[in-house]
Amino acid sequence: MSEDADNEDRTEDPTQRKLDQAIEKGDIARSQEIGTFFVLCGFTLALLVGAGWSASSAALSLRSFLMNAHQVPSSGEAFFNVTKQGVMTGFMALGLPFAFILCAGLAGALIQHKPLWTFEPLMPKFSRISLMAGAKRIFGKEAWVNFAKGLAKILLIGTAVGLTLWKEHDRLESFAQMSVAAMLPATLSLTIKLMASVLALFAVIAIGDFVYQRFSWYQRQRMTKQELKEEFKNSEGNPEVKAKLRQIRAQRVRKRMMAAVPKATVIITNPTHFAVALQYEQGMGAPLCLAKGVDALALKIREVAGEHRVPIVENPPLARALYATVDIDEEIPVEHYQAVAEVIGYVLRLKGRRA
Incomplete structure (x- = not known):
């Protein structure tokens, strides 16, 4: 009830100084769906650009190892060298996709807000360990919005994936008869189709969530009339003090005259x-x-x-x-x-x- 009453009292739009202070403390409008969308875009781009090369490189290294497995010495040093070569091969095969995904994740963060360095979110706050505050986070408005958003994502994306696979059900039946060499390109093609349908739907979800997060953040920054008065006093000076100063100056001018x-x-x-x-x-x-x-x-x-x-x-x-x-x-x-x-x-x- 107190939180609702406090929200009802916040009837005034926030000043620019109030918004700047919130940003300095790390309180910014951030949509996780935007970041997820960019990560999925990076993954899809990695599939288009580097999937064939990564698979060929990994297959070549694995074939060479299997063909010469009987020649590998059984000593500890030889086993270490084989393990190191396997790790390097895996890194070379997966490095490019991970680079695409990492760059896409950074782009998703930067497109929402410029880089911000602050330790305010890391500072300990007793309100975070309060049972009442924890209950509000679990059963509050934001929790229900996140629950509805997650349920909508599951239903919409599941429907999109299901429809895409249903269109390809004849092709899926032939996968059992394909060789490994033929199955990899077919799987890649089907995966890209799935990602295209998911990205098209996720773009709408991400844009809607970004608009909602901006609106929610702006509503959180709204001020009460008393806060607005205090803000004015801090930024422009206390009106009573300014009036007193004007009175003093007028008295001095009068005496001089x-x-x-x-x-x-x-x-x-x-x-x-x-x-x-x-x-x-x-x-x-x-x-x-x-x-x-x-x-x-x-x-x-x-x-x-x-x-x-x-x-x-x-x-x-x-x-x-x-x-x-x-x-x-x-x-x-x-x-x-x-x-x-x-x-x-x-x-x-x-x-x-x-x-």
């Missing part, structure tokens, strides 16, 4: 919303924005400016435009030069009159 307001030449405001503090001195290329704010921050800028007797000029369109186009410690855009120059000129003239 408030400290720069007394140096401003003029404060251009919209009385109810915006405030922009500008500084201009002789030799500067263009006025510089020292501070800007909206609503409560704009009110604070006006208060600090009033405390330090910085001129405040109300110009709502210019205040809104400057707030939207200029950042802190940047010169004002060229399109606002004329309007700002008129304001600063007015302020300077006003200061001159006061002086």
Whole structure:
């Protein structure tokens, strides 16, 4: 029940990081039927390419040994040499078929996934020796799927082999009357026909199993909402921490702006919303924005400016435009030069009159 409930909670698609971590641990989608299909292909190819040569080589060596068996000394060293020669002959006869089968098996593994080196599957896990976990493996969903798959393979392949042999039943009756030399090619031909029918059927089984294994693997990697949140925190950072950092940065910028307001030449405001503090001195290329704010921050800028007797000029369109186009410690855009120059000129003239 707990496993079913856990699976029901896994409603979210896995992230790419989750899939990569599973692969790094050796948990990949692998179909045994694909490997078996490639091994059968290698065996069939070995029959087509090397069966005649291997049989001829083995028959020649065996004939030579039987014809000269009476000349073989009975000492231990001679017996060792005869045994070694027999092993070498067997290796030469079977080496090519085994090479085809080995290469086909490797190809079946590589076509499903690139080479992966990990010791994670070899690490001891107490869950593997748990009676409950063992019972789930034996009577669980995957066990029933494997049982049904094995039964289907037996029925389908047995049917294919039976139909192929039934078509050749007249030929099978003549095998008893054939010589050994004639029986070997006939047996090879019949075996290749059997393998062709088996491979055609096994290709469908292998493709279906591969699709199922990929689907099953992807379902195993699905995540709960909590796991997805933790994944986001680990990869993108904790949203609460990021919000706190933004708040700290905003506070530092605000303190720096408030400290720069007394140096401003003029404060251009919209009385109810915006405030922009500008500084201009002789030799500067263009006025510089020292501070800007909206609503409560704009009110604070006006208060600090009033405390330090910085001129405040109300110009709502210019205040809104400057707030939207200029950042802190940047010169004002060229399109606002004329309007700002008129304001600063007015302020300077006003200061001159006061002086």
